[in-house]
Amino acid sequence: MQLPTRPDPRSYRDWTWVACPVILPPTVPARAVLHLPTLRLDQGRVRVDLAYTHAVPKAARTGHTVALGVDWGLNTLLSCGAARLHDDGRITTPGAGAMFRAAGVLAKQHRLRRQGERLQAKADRYRQLTGGDEQHALTARHAILNDEIHRVAARRSNLNEALAWAAARWAVDQAVTAGASVIYVEDLRSMEARGMGRTHNTRMAQTVRGQITDRMRHLATEAGIAVVTVPPRNTSRHCPLCLAPLRHRKAPDVPTVPGWKWALCPGCGWQGDRDQGAWQRIAARGLAHQAKTATDRTTGTMVIRTIVDRLEAGAVITPAATGRTSRRDRSKKGPTRPKPTRPAPRRRRTPSPAGPSDRAGQRPEGHAHTDRLRLPRAARRHQGVTTISPPPPGLRPGDRAAGRHRPRGAALGAGFHLHAHATPPRWEQVLPPDTPVRLGITQRI
Template identity: 50%
Template sequence: MPSGVLLARTRQIAAFQARYGRLPAGLTECEQAPGAGGHVVLAAVDKQLATIERCPEGPFRYGVLTVRLPVKPAPVCRADWRPVRIRFRLPPHVPATAVLCAPTLRVREGRLLLDVPYALAAPKPERAGHRIAVAFDWGLNTLLTGGTLHLTHETQPRALTDGHPVYFRAGGVLAKADRLRIHGEHISARIDQLRTLIASRQERGMRPNPRLVAKLAVLEAERERVARRRTRLNAALARAAARFMTDHAMAAGARVIYLEDLRDIQARGKGRTLNTRLSQTVRGAIVTHLRHQAATHGIAVVIVPPRGTSKYCPYCLTAFRHHKAPNNQAPGWAWATCPNTTCGYSTGRDNAAWQRIGARGLTHQHKTSLDRGSGTFVIRTVVEALDRASTVQRQTWDRTKSGPTATRPVPGKRRRVPAPPENRTPTRARPGGKRPAGWTPTHPTHRGQRCSRQQGPTTIGTPARPHRPDGARLGAGFHRHAHTTPTRGQPWPSHPPQRFRTPGITQETQAD
């Protein structure tokens, strides 16, 4: 098992020993009793007691559940059971070819709810033999950075990339989760203080203050509500990130997704704020949701060792020099530059990391194994010779103009502004004159009446209407504070690219 699980169990046992002065008899003694609401799991009963099928009148919209229920408190024979037919509506996302399975019955606010699972025939994910792959790298501000790689059909295969990364930014979701965490910590501190006051009165033989007891009950209920909000927020983030990766893999025609293994990461020595943000990342839940969504489409999820993925250049495997980003002077080491003069590759460290992850996964396909505990494909060891040969080359596109360009202005779409008299002969319909003066120039210290704020003519202002993402409003599954790169079509041609060489650099191009 991962070392993080052993470390967490060790801390749990140490906390138990510090509280009770003895070692626990087992791991179950360190944990609280599991709680669950009242529900009936019909998957555990025989088909003589419960059957489910589609409704004959509307098989695409309704289903029928037949359950045999007792008519007496202590049934002893077959006559004491009566079949009950329950007709329910199927959600619109359930395919017509899906096979309905035995549901779970729950009661909420006097209504009977059915959790109906369904099964679909899906292709089996393959652990090797992939030519197109999608790789992603974990980040902090940008949660996921990834792209598509293609393996050539040569004697010595080469990994090609089109150089178009995709991003999943969840800064708004993480900020909201951080606010909920701080709010929960403040509530927990107040609860501990109230419990101390109540315990001190009981030790002195006094009755607890009713106001303190009532306030403690209110704060405990508020803490449970905040915990449920954090759970729902993390679940929404995990589902959105998993769907983002699955959609890009389907759009690229890839049958495998490569991720780096960060199960043993420990948030230490990074400062209080950064340690907390690293610990709050829901990487495990994202991988779990990704495995389920990818398995529906026959896409394999492979975990790759992360050592050295953001340290070396993906094109020449030279050690990077990390420094501040040229367009953002915020403190950090988010930018990487290759010191090799023949390469000179410069990009974000996350952008370089996903290329190394994808190239390492494609070259180590034969070492992919199935983890029996989690059911995930894992590459456990890295061969040094294969890792040195897993360089990435950029796929360049043929820019030859064979037709009119969409962005090229045509005579009917030119600007209708008067030209200076010396540049064009004035006519009666369109007399010559000066061009418009444009925006009022701003002064660094003096503000004119027509310029109420220091804003240049090219500044993009904040829109008046609020942010309303169409995907979240239409039920696409993404959170309103999660921003992603739109999915693109097939980036790779059906025929192999042509090769041409330039001094010092090998590049790839394809016919238009």
Template identity: 45%
Template sequence: MRAQLPEGTDNATIRNRTRQIAGYMDMHGHLPADLCELEGPPVVARQVSLAAADRQQVVVDRVDDRVVRVWSQLPVCAAPASYRDWVWHAVDVVLPAPVPAGVKVCTPTLRPRDGKVRVDLPWQTPHTPPPVDGHTRALGVDWGVNTLLTATVADLDQAGSVLVEGRPLRFDATGVSAKLVRLRRHREHLHTKADHLARLRDGRPAHAPALNAKLVVLEAEHSAVCARIRHLNKALAWSAARWLVDAATAVAATVIYIEDLATLEAHGRSRSLNRRLSGAVRGAVFTAIAHLAAKAGIAVVTVPARGTSSGCPRCGRAIKHVKTPERSAAGYRWATCSCGLSMDRDHAASQRIAARGLANQAKTRRGRNGNTAIRTATDTPVRRRSRRPTPAATIRPVRDRRKTAPTPKQVRPATVKTSRLLPLRRQVPAPAEPPPGTAGKRPAGRTPQETQPSGPVRQVPHTVPTTAPRHPHRVRGAVLGRGFHRHVRATPITHRDGSTGRESGSLRIT
């Protein structure tokens, strides 16, 4: 029987099918013709999917804040032939507590069970799209080369000039990106190895159980690595989006401008190649930003990406990319210009993106899918916001050095308190005097050990560990956007009043 079965059939399948066939023979007295005769018809739970019908058959009315009445036209016989065989039925549904009062209730699904009718009730929260123009404070976001997201706060004054702040906002996920690269390399290695084993198996005419077993293990490992990459990408995308929306809410920005990298994709290529070039994480981040910003009432607009990193945000001339401000060697981390600009490359690009968005608000258009974008934009120079006036330094009075009067008492600064773990120098007892005749000799070293001890003597180890024990990393109270992974570094959220941290009414991901 095993010779007639296909390759890869395990013992459990053979045992279960044998018992199933034996039970069928005991009941009917003959072998089944095929698998459909062996197994009965599938049994599924009874349900009435009203969402598949239109308003001619289903109508949902809101009675009050807690009751919804569902009108459904259902047949009264097994084979309805005319309109007289259909009757309207009314079902009153009491809304549970988690359903808000002002939401729109959608068409439910009825599930009769145990003499009751259970209802799967979806609802929609009404959402008004935020305005696409008329903004005076924005957040410009750049897909960074060094970091995942780099943002800057920009304001539009009454004269039409764009003012930016000198402090950048960064979401650095370099460690997570490196881990994703390692996982992708491991995934490609597993795929190549499995492909090689599959070719070896197909080239052998005889049965190869060893190769089949190896292929099963490799395919299971490949699926596990793919699932791990998907989960890490999703966590990274939603944490970055949560951090960006919280930062925009904290600085009272009404719009977020992001560069559209689709304008830089290679034309004439396949869609799969363009998708791999653009990066899957960035697409997920943009979707998450649009979703969370809609809840917070913040508009998300894309601007053209061409020239954001090659032009100076102040004068518009071409900038030079160097490794560091001190080294003039060609690089990609730092941007310098002949007008005196010297800042991080991603920070300069985020200022240019914010200026493009604020200066071209009238060109914003909303697409069929609801996304807003600026197709053509002109660059506007930015100016750095003047710093807040600092209080003038207190002028210390000139010390009177004359000897015509008694010397005034000097006020000395308070003594600096040290930690309790470290005693003061005067609290440490003086070392005892060494015995005579030992001056100039090196320490004796460890205690000598007996080669043949007479009793249970504790031996001194040759190597004594001097380093502290290593403990695994544990993130306590981690919030998405700040500390979901130990290799993520993000700028703390600073509110308008100077406080830091998440607002009490901030939205959370559930």
């Protein structure tokens, strides 16, 4: 490239050629056609905006057998799942679907929105007080508020941009993983929340659904996947298995959370999250109406504009078989072995050997099993329990000091529940060097 050698170049001699090597990222295909780059300064570094063009497979309007249905929500931003169209006309779902939850990002978005609204209201008040007078005392504060409003708006724009790319990439990755050739999305123009209240309308407008759909089309085109919008009528209201009206309830796992997230079908008995049923309805409707897919001449987007009752009747999900099959042959090949009504108790094969002589009061060996490969869990537990020291010498039982040291639990017969007299575990004892230890049994050779 040719760059000036002085701030005010006047002739051709004030320009010189400079070579800047550019390392292409791995996301650029090897056969891509590079276009003229654009240089820009960013925090003292030179950035290159490089556009490229490469060939991608053409997305088909019809002939799809595996589709991905995407449903929009308020609490759950995206819910999607794959559906398969069989040769006999049945539509099944190979999986339970997935959800893209962005509650934290949406909460931050709402906080920035409320902050921007408060700053805008204060700025409007300052503009009324100043009345356009540049010499007013509040003019400087008004300028500071305007700068802060621009900064908050820039943060919201960056957050929406990152959220749109993340959600679109997630949806396209789901389609590629499921082997889908088309993504069916609800038509955004018919999802305007009219008459639902100011809060609901604001939430619907803040979910950046339009940006997500545009990014989804861009990423899906590179993979050869078509993105088709379908009418969203009754997708969350009717059952995906029998098209009967659903009854909405609170979710059984979170009954204290407000909202009607759980759907129950009074006809076939299907129940589940309403968003899960919605993406099944969207995918089935798209596969059944794929012959009605039209391409917009202006934008080139694919859309299904109308719903045909005859095709809608077949847009149902066929439930998978619930019975479990076994791969192993379980047929009877001989007589049944008699089993005792009461299992025989476990008995040790050999008596526990006597341990080394030790001080008086040592706990005996007990019933140590010789056929166990490892010690029981209770034997490995730390047994450094609290013990009660005996009364000091020279005190009679009636003294106050003697009563303070009396093992009350042992006297009342409570045993280990209140106080315990226990010796340290066996592995803490110092054994003779010629004494082997195996399986918790001490033997002398």
